Amino acid sequence: LPEKIDLIEGFEWGTNVSPEGLSDGYSHALVSSFASRADLEAYGPHPEHEAFRQVLAPVRDRVTVVDYVPRVVVAAPEKRPGQVRHVVLFQFKDSATPEQVEGIEKAFVELPEKIDTIQGFEWGTSVGPEDRTDGFTHCFVLTFADEAGRDAYLPHPAHKEFGKALGPYVERVRVVDFEVRK
Numbered sequence: 001l002p003e004k005i006d007l008i009e010g011f012e013w014g015t016n017v018s019p020e021g022l023s024d025g026y027s028h029a030l031v032s033s034f035a036s037r038a039d040l041e042a043y044g045p046h047p048e049h050e051a052f053r054q055v056l057a058p059v060r061d062r063v064t065v066v067d068y069v070p071r072v073v074v075a076a077p078e079k080r081p082g083q084v085r086h087v088v089l090f091q092f093k094d095s096a097t098p099e100q101v102e103g104i105e106k107a108f109v110e111l112p113e114k115i116d117t118i119q120g121f122e123w124g125t126s127v128g129p130e131d132r133t134d135g136f137t138h139c140f141v142l143t144f145a146d147e148a149g150r151d152a153y154l155p156h157p158a159h160k161e162f163g164k165a166l167g168p169y170v171e172r173v174r175v176v177d178f179e180v181r182k
Contacts, residue, residue, distance in 0.1 A: 001032070004048040007039040008032050012085065014178025017147065020154065022175035025061070029087050029176040031141070040067055041129050064089070064174070066139040067128025074112045076120025076143040083119075083180040084144045086153075088173065089136040096169040104169055107162055108140055114158035117149035118142050136174065150177060 002011040010033035016023050034040040043049055056063075066089055077083075092101050105123070112118040120143030126133050144150040153159055166173065 068124025
């Protein structure tokens with residue numbers, strides 16, 4: 001698609017390599033970047049995007065799309081094969097107040113200060129024109145040098161403590177990790 005649609009500024013994809021078991025059956029992640037919301041909105045109906053949807057339709061079970069304007073906490077290092085992107089989606093409970101949601105956001109954003117294997121961290125809330133969020137409102141993308149970096153993050157006490165704090169406020173979590181390709 002990036003070769004056919006000049007609106008796409010960056011593109012990564014991969015198959016799920018997450019050991020967490022929170023993928024909800026999702027096997028692939030595709031991450032596209034755009035220079036502006038206008039480019040994102042023009043991408044949706046683009047004929048090449050529509051053609052891709054037609055190719056994908058017979059082999060996919062379902063799709064979740066969360067478009068966000070990235071808030072960069074830690075700029076990811078230059079993309080190189082072997083890095084692992086850890087994509088996390090949150091759906092908050094209806095009972096979660098804006099202050100509680102903000103508290104979870106803040107706690108997640110603080111993890112790079114506590115876990116040194118996090119090399120990149122960006123996040124945002126859904127702003128996309130498509131209605132394919134499946135109820136997920138927040139997307140967080142963490143970058144690790146490799147699977148070993150991600151594997152050190154998962155059992156880290158700060159990550160475990162953060163995970164426990166989610167319980168009262170988060171309805172669902174979806175995680176798909178993929179290795180960066182050339």
